[in-house]
Amino acid sequence: MIKKLKQWLKQIPATIQAYDPLNDEDENHHDNEGNGSNTKTSSHKSLGSVKDSDLEFLFHQLLQGVANGWQENRIEQFFEKLTPRITVEIWLDWLQRYRNQLMASPAPHYHFAARMIILGEVTASLPFLRPVGDLAYEIGTELLNRRQNNPIVESLRSRLNQDTENDPDKDLELTESASSLGDVLSLLQNNPEFAENTAKELGINTVDPGMIMEKIVQETELESIPFKESPSPETINDLFNLGLEKAETGDLEEAIAFWDQVLSVDRKFTQAWHNRGSALAYLNRFEEAIHSFDQAIAINVNDYYSWNNRGNALYSLGKWQEAIISWDRVLGVQPNFLSAWYHKGLASEKLNLTSDAIVCYQKCLSIDPNHTLSRNALTRINT
Structure with missing residues (x-):
């Protein structure tokens, strides 16, 4: 998940729909760099049909929720929605492996640790989920204890x-x-x-x-950030990279805060606008995301990654015709951008433009003959 999110924030477009890690057909399991590749991620270990990267993504969602004030009922609903596919035993097994990964990492993971402490506190009154909370609490405490002269x-x-x-x-x-x-x-x-x-x-x-x-x-x-009245380019880049580091750990709210600091000094930092928009879209804050992508496009009208993500956000709001316009701008710059063709096909279907959708899916297959999503879409239309 960390590698995928880092790549996505730098350039790769966000998925149209909210990411469902339990859906194997979700495009987030594919390489969408626009080069026609469609190789599924294989770097993570699998637990039956649930991958470690999926569990990590869900756990980050959970920790973000408890940091925002989730209480017992909301946490129970979170786990119930995933049961029986992900049991408490699976969570405990994965957490032990993830613990080793966190402890081996040179990053401090302070936010992550604090939120695991909160999870442990809130689940103390939930007998069924308490083992997960207790283990999270233990890992969080271990992370907080490992740095001296902090x-x-x-x-x-x-x-x-x-x-x-x-x-x-x-x-x-x-x-x-x-x-x-x-x-x-x-x-x-x-x-x-x-x-x-x-x-x-x-x-x-x-x-x-x-x-x-x-x-x-x-x-x-x-x-602790050395921020002077007239920050040097090095300081601004440091802030930008701190945002990337936060995003890599799944802490998108903090990542946005760092990019906001960058933009308060340099309003023309295109990548900060793009990454901010991508993070907001990932948090389902689509209107805000569109504003950020618009800012990036105003600086560079040929920023096709921002055009593409803008289309994704518009699609999520049900604005399919506007989304198609954004993807057409992408294809005007990068004619073989696979993701734009596929998503344009989806939007065309929503508008009952079946023939247009078929053209889009066929174009995808001409770029990548193994693009399963487009092949499945054509089968769906023809049956």
Whole structure:
């Protein structure tokens, strides 16, 4: 999933429909770089009909949900929708493997860890799902504990100490021995006053340790970026790459925040507009995505990747004729762009333009004779 998302954000167009990792016919399982290739991803291990990359994608969706306030009922619905195809046993088996992957990675995964802590806290009252939550909590704690001399801890310590009015040494004493975010988490869990003061300083209305930890990571990471009044090109590129790093871990909200910083300085950073639009589309925020693609196209009218993604977003809104216009712009620049031809065929079907759809699918097969989706579409039309 990480490799796929990274490639997609850089250039590859987003899928028309919301990605369903349990649908083997979904185009996200194909290479859509417009070169006619249609090779299915084979780099991940499979659990029956469920791939590790699919489980990773779903887990990131779950963690994004708990970070946005999902409670017990919503989490139960998430798992029930996937049952019986994905059982608790499958989740536990995959989480153990994913744990090894995370611990071997040099990236800190702080947001990921904080959200796993929240998941563990929320599922503590759900007997059936508690094993998943407990294991996620354990992995999250392990990730928070593995870094010593943590710059985020130092930033938090300075921040709390700076604004303490009555007893300037109190919070500093509490965090003096903390050298990892795991130590800070323990303080939040075991010292209600510390949790209350920290939440107040961060401006959030909760003393939940996991939610506080999420906010700590979010704010201190942003504060640690060296952003001058007139940022150098290197600084802007660093911010852009930090957005890519967030996207690679599935944290698209944070990725968008970094690209927003880039665009606040350089409104003509085309790739930031494109990536922002792609991330918004992936989050089903299609109107916002279209605005970002429009900005990228205004800078470079021949940016066919943005035209293509714009068509995808319009299709998702049911604006099929407008989507076709966008894909025609793609094909004017790249006549053999497979994804545009296929999706134009889908939109033509929606408009009952069957003959136009057939032409599109036949064109796909002339580009790639093994394009299964187009072959299936033609079979569907002819039966």
